[in-house]
Amino acid sequence: MDAILALPWFDFTVSGLVLGSIYALMAVGLALIFGVANLINFAHGAVFTVGAYIGWTCAVALGLPLWASVLLVALGGAAVGALIEVIAIRPLNRQSRIAPLLATIGVGLILDQTVHMIFGANPRPLPVAMPAWRLTIGSGSVGPIDITIFVTGVIAAAVLYGFLFHTKLGMAVRATAQDDDAAKQMGVNIHAVNMAVFAIASALGAIAGLLVGIYYNAIDPNTSFQIMLKGMVAIVIGGMANVPGAIGGGLILGLIESYGIALFGASYRNLFAFSVLLVMLLVKPNGIFARGRERQAEPMTGTFVTQSKPIRLPGWLLVLAVIVAALVPFAGKPYVTQVMTNALLYALAGISLTLIAGTVGLISIGHAALLAIGAYASALLTIAGLPVAIGLVVAAAVTALVGTALAYPAFRLRGHYVAIGTLAIGEIVALVILNWTSVTNGSLGVYGIPPLEIFGIDFFSTTPAYWLVLGLVVVFALLQTRLLSSHLGRTWRAIREDTVAAETYGVSSNYYKGLAFGFAGFTAGLAGAITAHQFSYINFDTFNLLTSVLLLTIVILGGLGNVAGAILAAILVAGLPEVFRALAEYRMLFYGVALLLLIRFRPQGLLGSG
């Protein structure tokens, strides 16, 4: 206890506030957009990066003075923001509610990749002459840029607050946020309002990119996602659409991270951030600054699934497809077989996610966690001596149990909150794997995982491995299709369409959500476990957030809830980039554009959602 008290708490507080003011600056823009568009703008991190690079171009390449750079960065950011609104948000006005969120992920990928292609992947310095004085506080010091970041955040929040609550245009913004149809009838040009909000928020995000770049004297095209996640946690703490609250949320997050590091060490920092996110969602979803106890209507309740009639593939076509698939190894191209094995492993995970996200309607951005649990369970058990075949089954069962238990608290969340909550759970699982060194070997990963074999029969070689995975995909696809046409499938869909109505009819929604997670966890766990035996080496990063996003893309491409669609989409998503390998550098761009076009023009997916 004395040791804890003796820590330099004052210095940790200063560190936390300096870091927190960066998060706050990000959060203000996110909160503003959330307030109007009911949307977490996943492209906000990319806008931050674009701002940093516009800043570099102005301040370093062109040698402009700082004030001119800031101005141009703000203008550039505003232009990008307006563009995001026109391209990705406005056309999706009448579409399923998940559509704009996914569109911003697509835009983010495109912006990041564009920056990457123009400026290269290397981090570069951003030397901007700042006054040399530093203010000594405690045993450390803060410089002019630290203070600028903090002050910019506070001023931006104050000005925006004044604008929102004391000007006519601000009233229009709030009216649009509450009910855009009513606002339209009152003569508010809601498109102009939305565009203005995106422009203002993005200008702020871009300035944040410049300031933070100056602060670290380094800019890097790969920071977008991390900084955007922190901004998101900050607005969840401060209240999603609460602009002044975002400042508080950012500072609190900075302090939590700093104190967490003080007590437990640096490798726990993100574990704290995401645990706080989860707890906030469950306990105080309106943010800690919300007045009273009443629960505001959660944003985006109702289903995310675009209504459509799924395309029924005739039986003979499916049988033919399986036969053709089974013949792939005879083409004599092991590379193609391997790519197809990868694709089918994605398909297996996709079948699992389409049940959760499509049939039950819980959009999950943390599905990779289930793969990771299955992979680690099977790897550790088989290294300890269990035969691989048994390891696979036990791992799948473990994933079903652990996955359901982990997701259980998220069952009461709806809409956007499910997406954020599952994202947090996914990150938490990865961070626990990283920090639970005695079991998981921490950052060293698990090496020497036995190759795939089932009771002495080799399934490691390319062709048998392929057939094994193909067999599993067929079995689980049939099983799931059967379940979906039973009363269970109807119950799941009923919960998705209207949980309250379903409960009124005596359906215990938690029980049925649990069943869905159990089944999906088993399938995903199996996919993860097979992957582990195939790789022979895994670590905490093998199944990461990108895997989750890719799986979600697959499931949407196939049509939410559509089993055959998920398989088809997995083959397309995992296979097509291999065909276009020559264009390797543009691959992420390709994903981004594909996601955007898909959501815009065929939101129900290739085979229709069901």
Next chain:
Amino acid sequence: MTFPVLTRRALAGLALAGALAAALPAGAETSGDSVTIGVSGPLTGPQAQYGELWKQGFDLALKKINADGGIDGQPLQYVFEDSQNDPRQSIAIAQKFISDPSIVVEVGDFSSTASMAASPLYQRGGLVQFGFTNSHPDFTKTGDYMWSSSISQSQEQQVMADYAVNRLGLKKIAVLHLNTDWGTTAKNIFIEEAKQRGAEVVATEGYLPDEKDFRATLTRIKAANPDGILLESYYSDGALVVRQIRELGIDLPIVAVGSVYSPDFLKIAGDAANGVHTVAYFTPVSPRPEVQTFIKDFTTAYSKEPNNFNAMAYDTMNILAAVMRQYGTTREDIKSGLGQISGISSVLFPKVSFDPEIRRVMGLEPTDLIVENGQFQLYQ
């Protein structure tokens, strides 16, 4: 005249093609089927910058090798497949290389995860996997087709401990390390080596590669009251750490592992870099002619100074070319050749040879450096 560097990524190669066509003397023309090396590495994704650095080193080396007649008259070339540093893709690439008879040896991948996932396939397929950034202690353990010219961690950490404890006299050291397989292994070995030399490690903190802010971590380190800080970092994160150490007013000696040795480290860390100790296996202050020629050629070709990754990539092509010239160009020739080759000189190693037992490079020669006036200087 045959253009020697016909990679599939022709776009990037085109610019170089012009330069090469002009530079190649007519007499050293290569002809016949080319000898192809398969490279699996990141060209996109978060680690893409390393793929870029590799290509610069590879292209420069090939230009020279092919100007000298390639491999007995056959031009040497490489095919770069983008794995995004992702194991799913590196295993698919492995299948592609193994089944393509024109690939005689494979180079890469970048990280342990991506490389070691593919190792069992290369081992079964009988194709040498040559990893030059794979310092993971288990990398070469999959089988006798895994070879590495990456400095092994145990050698490197002995060097670090010698520098920090014996040379600088540090007794209470705080270690800040990347929380990756590389950084964690380095930290663990360093703690042992420091202990053997009579020093104590009073604090260890791991951070993830995408972290940018270290103030709280450093406050914690400061509270442990060390007399020096050791960084197991790469150059970009290492530079951020060093800057923030000085901004927090921590005035302790800093020793950083050799991977910070990069011009970008100096640029990003700025004035804060002054006084940082590090070691280099590749350094322009080295008088050896191999090093000086490399730096001159590299600076001419790319108008910037090379870093460690450029040098390692450059060496890799040269080592493999030397093996092929001496022992032949079949997959088996290269495997047995790597075990026999000795004494060739490269940028990083004055005399390259491999320990046939652990299949790792031998012959490390570190140079102790310190940053002064924004430049790496010999530490006297």
